[in-house]
Amino acid sequence: MICHMAVRSNPVLRKISLAVWRAWRSWELSLHLSSVGASSGPGPWDRSEQLPSVCTEKPPHTPVMLKEVLHFLDIQPGQVVLDMTFGGGGHTKAILNMVPEVTVLALDRDPSANSLAQQLAKEHSGRVTPLLGRFSELEVLLSNMNVQPGSIDAVLLDAGCSSMQMDQAERGFSLSKDGPLDMRMDGERYLDMPCAADVVNTLDQQALASILTAYGEERHARKIASAIVKARRVNHITRTQQLASVVAGSFPAAVVYARKDRLHRPAHVATKTFQALRIFVNDELNELLAGLRAAQALLRPGGRLCTITFHSLEDRLVKRFLQGEDLSNLDQFHFGPKKQSTRREKLVEGNRDGGSVHWLPLRKKVITPEKDDVNENPRGRSSKLRAAQRLSHLI
Numbered sequence: 001m002i003c004h005m006a007v008r009s010n011p012v013l014r015k016i017s018l019a020v021w022r023a024w025r026s027w028e029l030s031l032h033l034s035s036v037g038a039s040s041g042p043g044p045w046d047r048s049e050q051l052p053s054v055c056t057e058k059p060p061h062t063p064v065m066l067k068e069v070l071h072f073l074d075i076q077p078g079q080v081v082l083d084m085t086f087g088g089g090g091h092t093k094a095i096l097n098m099v100p101e102v103t104v105l106a107l108d109r110d111p112s113a114n115s116l117a118q119q120l121a122k123e124h125s126g127r128v129t130p131l132l133g134r135f136s137e138l139e140v141l142l143s144n145m146n147v148q149p150g151s152i153d154a155v156l157l158d159a160g161c162s163s164m165q166m167d168q169a170e171r172g173f174s175l176s177k178d179g180p181l182d183m184r185m186d187g188e189r190y191l192d193m194p195c196a197a198d199v200v201n202t203l204d205q206q207a208l209a210s211i212l213t214a215y216g217e218e219r220h221a222r223k224i225a226s227a228i229v230k231a232r233r234v235n236h237i238t239r240t241q242q243l244a245s246v247v248a249g250s251f252p253a254a255v256v257y258a259r260k261d262r263l264h265r266p267a268h269v270a271t272k273t274f275q276a277l278r279i280f281v282n283d284e285l286n287e288l289l290a291g292l293r294a295a296q297a298l299l300r301p302g303g304r305l306c307t308i309t310f311h312s313l314e315d316r317l318v319k320r321f322l323q324g325e326d327l328s329n330l331d332q333f334h335f336g337p338k339k340q341s342t343r344r345e346k347l348v349e350g351n352r353d354g355g356s357v358h359w360l361p362l363r364k365k366v367i368t369p370e371k372d373d374v375n376e377n378p379r380g381r382s383s384k385l386r387a388a389q390r391l392s393h394l395i
């Protein structure tokens with residue numbers, strides 16, 4: 001990728017954490033369920049299913065597509081669930097309240113989410129195990145606790161940022177709240193990990209444009225990168241609103257809010273820039289792949305996975321992983337839309353990510369939130385849920 005050259009030739013860039021650069025390298029098919037040794041599951045998805053009133057308590061992060069997650073994970077009493085993205089604990093709390101004797105392993109890379117998980121562990125003695133770390137660290141964390149591969153019944157991976165992260169100006173994720181341009185989900189855990197300000201003030205114009213194109217799918221990447229480079233010659237860009245104004249300044253005033261989100265509300269022209277920087281800083285695509293691989297290794301045959309993603313890059317990655325595509329070289333992975341192949345072709349082509357097809361989709365098509373849910377929780381408007389079952393044997 002273009003950025004590699006910029007790094008090699010710039011000693012300052014080489015000092016930027018290697019972790020970030022790894023970002024570059026790196027209706028239900030029930031007919032098939034019996035053939036994979038799976039239970040018949042919870043039956044077809046009925047949007048009108050209601051949650052018991054026990055789930056009405058408002059958590060710090062409103063869980064996205066909660067009904068759908070509970071339906072597809074189909075958790076039974078006494079099972080072991082891995083919540084890979086504990087966040088504000090919305091999904092975990094609902095699982096604990098709804099299924100007796102279930103235990104939850106609650107992972108998050110964010111120390112403040114981990115503190116919430118520890119609090120919840122005290123309230124539900126022996127039922128919640130908080131784990132602080134990234135998806136890529138999960139297998140080691142669990143093997144240190146003697147949790148064996150193939151022993152987990154259900155996994156939830158609800159990617160992206162939590163409302164707590166977005167709402168706290170000092171975390172630097174939000175373009176509508178002024179704060180330091182930070183965006184590190186790990187907080188202060190890794191002192192050598194560059195924050196968003198390091199990225200915008202250090203990378204050359206071409207590298208910045210590549211990040212905006214690759215991770216923001218920003219059509220005006222070059223124009224924005226050029227504006228950033230010009231602005232930082234005058235003053236370092238250290239605040240979120242400073243960056244938002246630099247980006248806005250490169251467009252005519254009339255188009256600053258001309259873009260629309262899925263609810264057709266005006267979206268700031270810097271939204272994609274912020275998304276791209278966040279993905280880059282947190283190495284989110286490599287992490288997502290590591291998370292999917294960990295889920296594949298940890299789930300028992302017949303165990304269920306639900307993923308929730310918030311933009312097309314993530315959703316494509318999940319979709320192709322579940323189809324068994326070889327994603328071993330992410331920087332050569334083409335994130336654009338792909339020619340559709342038939343299910344037979346997919347199986348014959350074989351694997352793909354480690355030898356064979358490991359997953360049976362529980363729903364062929366991606367699931368999106370209901371209109372009412374979106375009105376109630378606009379942050380979930382672009383969410384996409386995929387649900388799949390771990391096959392008991394490879395096909």
Ligand SMILES: C[S@@+](CC[C@H](N)C(=O)[O-])C[C@H]1O[C@@H](n2cnc3c(N)ncnc32)[C@H](O)[C@@H]1O
Nearest residue numbers: 061063085087088089090091108109134135287
């Ligand atoms: C959308 S929030 C999850 C919200 C949660 N399901 C709830 O209902 O409150 C995503 C969470 O995943 C965490 N996260 C994102 N990437 C991660 C990674 N690679 N490893 C571990 N945690 C991650 C973030 O820190 C954030 O807290």
